[in-house]
Amino acid sequence: MCLIAFAWQIHPRWRLLLAGNRDEFHARPSAPLSHWDDLPILAGRDLEAGGTWLGVSGTGRCCVVTNVRDPRDPQHGVSRGLLATDYLKGPDDATAHAAKLLGAAADYRPFNLLTFDATHGFYIGNRPQPRAQPIEPGVHGLSNADFNTPWPKTRAWMTRLQAWMDAGHEDDFSPLFRGLADEHQAPDETLPDTGVGLERERWLSSAFIRGERYGTRASTIVAIDYHGKGRVLERRFGPEGRFEGESELTIHTV
Template sequence: MCLIAFAWHSHPRWRLLLAGNRDEFHARPSASLSHWSDLPIIGGRDLEAGGTWLGVTESGRCCVVTNVRDPRDPQHGASRGLLATDYLAGENGAVAHARGLLATAADYRPFNLLTFDTEHGFYIGNRPTAKAQPIEPGVHGLSNADFNTPWPKTKALMVRLQAWMNAGHEVDFAPLFRALTNEQQAPDEILPETGVGPERERWLSSAFIRGERYGTRACTIVAIDYEGKGMIVERRFGPMGRFQGETELPLNPQPAGRSFVGWVSAA
């Protein structure tokens, strides 16, 4: 997952409203959005490492992971996607999970992680050092840099999400999907410098990345209300942005006495 904008405790209906793109090599095997048979997770699945780039649970938990774009930083350690799976399938809430992960964050490849339960949200990262911070109510953004780093495409998606809320939308997600598939590139003078060169920075500066070997694989909307009900919608794309299908699944809180957790982002 390489681009995320979300509203936390700031929409009258949705406790969490999240719009995100997963960018990945097209050759990396992945399973579409579904209910996992072996874990209480709803999400897509990375079939190479076994984790997920974005996931939810019936109890209203959510987790998203991105990598950190720095070609000088070696990709050593455990898969990022397992961070999301562990949170979603685990027992700790967002606060306890964040505290515990700080001790082992250095064991994973460079990551940014967002975790949400019914009350709390957290950002956890491990570059340049391990850190965790609670998420305050409002509209936030994340790409392949630190939390709320104002990269042009991150700022643009946050603006589009805020405009969607200001227009009074509740379930018409078409404007958000249009924002996620926007291919407008940022002007050179405001491109970030992440060490990949100006041509690649330009190509990666659009919300939707179209390429034969690498590009946007999935656009996903998550909407969870204050009772834990909601939905997750995924649109999938192949090489050169060819549309490959859409899946929408409802989220229904489990009856009292049943406790489930979960969702992720692989790498």
């Protein structure tokens, strides 16, 4: 998942309204959004490492993980996807989980992690050093840099999410999916320099990334109300942005 915007505790209906794109190599095997047979989790699944990039638990908790874009930083350590799975299946709430994870965060590959429970949300990252911070009510964004880093695609996506809320939407998520499909690239003068070169920075600056080997694999929307119930919607894509299907699951708290 490489682009996320979310509204936390400010929408009149949804405690958490999150929308994001997962960008990944198309050759990496993945299972679509589903109820997992072995764990009380609603998520897609990375079939290579066994974890997930975004998921919801049967208690209405949510977790999202991204990598950190820095080609100079070696990708050593435990798989990031297990961070999401461990939180969703674990007994700790977001506050206790964040405190514990700080002690082990350096053991994982470079990551950004968002965790939410019924009352609290946290951002946890391990670059340049492990840290955790509570998430305040509001609209926030995350890509492959630090929390709320104002990359053009992140700023633009936060603005579109705010516009969706200002329009009074509750159940019509089609404008959000249209935004996630946006292939507009940012002007060169606004692009970050993350060490991948200008041409690649341009390509990666759009919300939806179209490519033969790498690109947007899934667009996902999570809507959880103040009682812990809600919906998860996913649209999936293959090489060159080919549409490969969609799923919708209902969140029932247990």
